[in-house]
Amino acid sequence: xxxxxxxxxxxxxxxxxxxxxxxxxxxxxxxxxxxxxxxxxxxxxxxxxxxxxxxxxxxxxxxxxxxxxxxxxxxxxxxxxxxxxxxxxxxxxxxxxxxxxxxxxxxxxxxxxxxxxxxxxxxxxxxxxxxxxxxxxxxxxxxxxxxxxxxxxxxxxxxxxxxxxxxxxxxxxxxxxxxxxxxxxxxxxxxxxxxxxxxxxxxxxxxxxxxxxxxxxxxxxxxxxxxxxxxxxxxxxxxxxxxxxxxxxxxxxxxxxxxxxxxxxxxxx
Numbered sequence: 001x002x003x004x005x006x007x008x009x010x011x012x013x014x015x016x017x018x019x020x021x022x023x024x025x026x027x028x029x030x031x032x033x034x035x036x037x038x039x040x041x042x043x044x045x046x047x048x049x050x051x052x053x054x055x056x057x058x059x060x061x062x063x064x065x066x067x068x069x070x071x072x073x074x075x076x077x078x079x080x081x082x083x084x085x086x087x088x089x090x091x092x093x094x095x096x097x098x099x100x101x102x103x104x105x106x107x108x109x110x111x112x113x114x115x116x117x118x119x120x121x122x123x124x125x126x127x128x129x130x131x132x133x134x135x136x137x138x139x140x141x142x143x144x145x146x147x148x149x150x151x152x153x154x155x156x157x158x159x160x161x162x163x164x165x166x167x168x169x170x171x172x173x174x175x176x177x178x179x180x181x182x183x184x185x186x187x188x189x190x191x192x193x194x195x196x197x198x199x200x201x202x203x204x205x206x207x208x209x210x211x212x213x214x215x216x217x218x219x220x221x222x223x224x225x226x227x228x229x230x231x232x233x234x235x236x237x238x239x240x241x242x243x244x245x246x247x248x249x250x251x252x253x254x255x256x257x258x259x260x261x262x263x264x265x266x267x268x269x
Contacts, residue, residue, distance in 0.1 A: 194206035
């Protein structure tokens with residue numbers, strides 16, 4: 001092969017495959033399936049969440065069908081709470097205004113606290129913690145076991161709970177003092193019926209058998225403890241014969257017997 005022939009062969013164009021018009025169109029419209037898959041995985045949950053959120057924002061959807069009131073209620077009747085709860089429960093659990101419902105329930109006398117539990121999809125559980133009265137606070141109020149003064153009176157408790165009285169401005173200290181005295185006198189056989197404080201801060205207790213305890217305004221707990229010790233040691237058998245016990249002594253107390261019995265006695269200790 002001469003040089004001229006080799007040069008002609010080198011210039012000969014290479015064979016190429018002819019692309020059809022249909023192939024060109026297909027290539028121009030090819031879909032990036034990987035990118036589409038990722039888009040679907042991201043967009044679909046968002047769309048679904050928006051749809052669910054919009055649907056549950058309608059109070060007529062997934063409405064509350066049952067309400068259960070729990071709690072050891074001794075004063076209130078669960079039926080008393082139903083109208084109040086039903087006013088709030090005309091919706092679904094998502095839209096329920098828990099805080100406002102709790103606040104209204106807790107404003108009811110003798111309810112200490114309330115809590116809400118959502119049992120999806122359509123049940124509400126309301127748990128009530130009730131306060132227990134321990135004494136009457138004057139004519140129109142009562143004292144609860146946690147020391148709170150309640151602006152309500154339970155008529156059926158009259159005669160079974162003691163009456164407390166304190167001048168204005170001294171009530172909180174007296175309430176705390178009464179709760180301590182109540183605990184200290186737990187084993188005492190005669191029921192406390194009155195507990196009074198005068199303007200000078202002096203305490204006086206009246207018992208169901210008519211006996212009075214003059215405690216004074218100083219060392220009140222210490223003096224009452226002294227009396228309880230003496231009661232267990234020497235007064236237990238004659239307690240119903242005692243008219244008055246004066247605890248306002250430094251190292252003891254004076255006992256005044258009922259009429260017709262022996263004169264007063266001084267107990268030291």
